Amino acid sequence: MADNILEIQDLKKYFPVKSRKIFSRERQVVHAVDGVSFGIRRGEVLGLVGESGCGKTTLGRTAVRLYKPTGGKIFFDGQDITNASNRELIPVKKKMQIIFQDPYASLNPRLTIGDIISEPMRIHHIGTKAEQEERVQELLNVVGLKPDHIRRYPNEFSGGQRQRVGIARALAVNPSFIMCDEPISALDVSIQAQIINMLEELRDKLNLTYLFVAHDLSMVRHISDRICVMYLGNMVECGPSEEVYTHPMHPYTKALLSAVPIPDPIRTREQKRTLLEGEIPSPINPPKGCPFCTRCTCKEKICMEVKPPVKEVDGRQIACHLFP
Numbered sequence: 114m115a116d117n118i119l120e121i122q123d124l125k126k127y128f129p130v131k132s133r134k135i136f137s138r139e140r141q142v143v144h145a146v147d148g149v150s151f152g153i154r155r156g157e158v159l160g161l162v163g164e165s166g167c168g169k170t171t172l173g174r175t176a177v178r179l180y181k182p183t184g185g186k187i188f189f190d191g192q193d194i195t196n197a198s199n200r201e202l203i204p205v206k207k208k209m210q211i212i213f214q215d216p217y218a219s220l221n222p223r224l225t226i227g228d229i230i231s232e233p234m235r236i237h238h239i240g241t242k243a244e245q246e247e248r249v250q251e252l253l254n255v256v257g258l259k260p261d262h263i264r265r266y267p268n269e270f271s272g273g274q275r276q277r278v279g280i281a282r283a284l285a286v287n288p289s290f291i292m293c294d295e296p297i298s299a300l301d302v303s304i305q306a307q308i309i310n311m312l313e314e315l316r317d318k319l320n321l322t323y324l325f326v327a328h329d330l331s332m333v334r335h336i337s338d339r340i341c342v343m344y345l346g347n348m349v350e351c352g353p354s355e356e357v358y359t360h361p362m363h364p365y366t367k368a369l370l371s372a373v374p375i376p377d378p379i380r381t382r383e384q385k386r387t388l389l390e391g392e393i394p395s396p397i398n399p400p401k402g403c404p405f406c407t408r409c410t411c412k413e414k415i416c417m418e419v420k421p422p423v424k425e426v427d428g429r430q431i432a433c434h435l436f437p
């Protein structure tokens with residue numbers, strides 16, 4: 114734990130929702146994150162992948178205490194922030210920032226780029242107005258935007274440029290940890306590589322640690338040191354990036370990977386396809402045993418009855434009964 118900048122233990126986040134049945138007053142609970150544990154080492158990039166709705170955003174937002182956890186523990190820089198008050202969180206939040214999933218929705222259209230980037234400095238009372246403007250100019254340069262962009266509005270920018278603004282805003286208060294929530298999913302393929310390269314350079318230059326969320330393993334393969342795979346609010350596999358990518362162990366990781374096209378016709382022909390059958394179950398009524406048991410092709414009786422604990426297998430964490 115000493116060298117982990119962030120550590121979560123058995124983290125849970127449930128959302129109470131109203132029943133969809135008409136006239137019903139019944140309350141239901143969405144098990145968005147259902148007991149996830151991992152640590153992120155200082156300077157590491159941890160990729161978090163899984164299908165839409167599996168709880169990646171909720172996990173990331175709870176880990177940086179944008180949401181109050183339902184259960185479990187969160188440690189940041191050795192400090193237990195699980196139940197920290199808003200006041201106690203102020204200095205912590207300065208060190209943890211977020212780059213949001215949708216660069217179109219996450220920038221306030223009424224503010225200029227300069228105001229958007231300097232907002233975290235105003236919140237944390239850092240510098241005078243002149244110093245803030247100087248810092249914004251510096252940040253525009255760091256993310257590859259022009260000095261005169263400072264007075265423009267978000268609607269004058271492309272998706273890639275907006276995401277650069279989002280990155281500049283996240284960097285404004287010199288954080289040590291950034292949760293990157295699918296920062297490239299909404300962008301053109303040609304722009305995606307530019308943003309990824311920039312994030313990698315920034316990590317090296319500024320000594321940053323990332324929790325990097327994506328729904329596709331190939332997107333996080335190069336930038337991540339380790340990859341965690343999530344399914345229905347649970348972590349099913351976590352290990353070194355290349356190993357998870359080239360030799361997936363969990364049946365769900367295998368299925369997720371076989372959906373990724375390989376740019377090599379011979380390997381494509383040889384690749385065994387593990388197609389995912391059936392629908393992803395509702396997080397309101399998750400299966401009793403293994404969360405993946407309703408779609409798994411290798412399941413046994415125990416899989417339907419007992420939730421598999423996370424085990425250490427060949428340097429990887431894996432939650433599957435098939436691994437003794």
Ligand SMILES: Nc1ncnc2c1ncn2[C@@H]1O[C@H](COP(=O)(O)OP(=O)(O)OP(=O)(O)O)[C@@H](O)[C@H]1O
Nearest residue numbers: 128143145164165166167168169170171172328396
């Ligand atoms: N504020 C909320 N209130 C109720 N349910 C929520 C809330 N936020 C998320 N959920 C539910 O929690 C589950 C996980 O959602 P989350 O957004 O974390 O998934 P995700 O993996 O980030 O998906 P995506 O890849 O589409 O961004 C979903 O079933 C979602 O509907």
Ligand SMILES: [Mg+2]
Nearest residue numbers: 169170171214
């Ligand atoms: Mg999300």
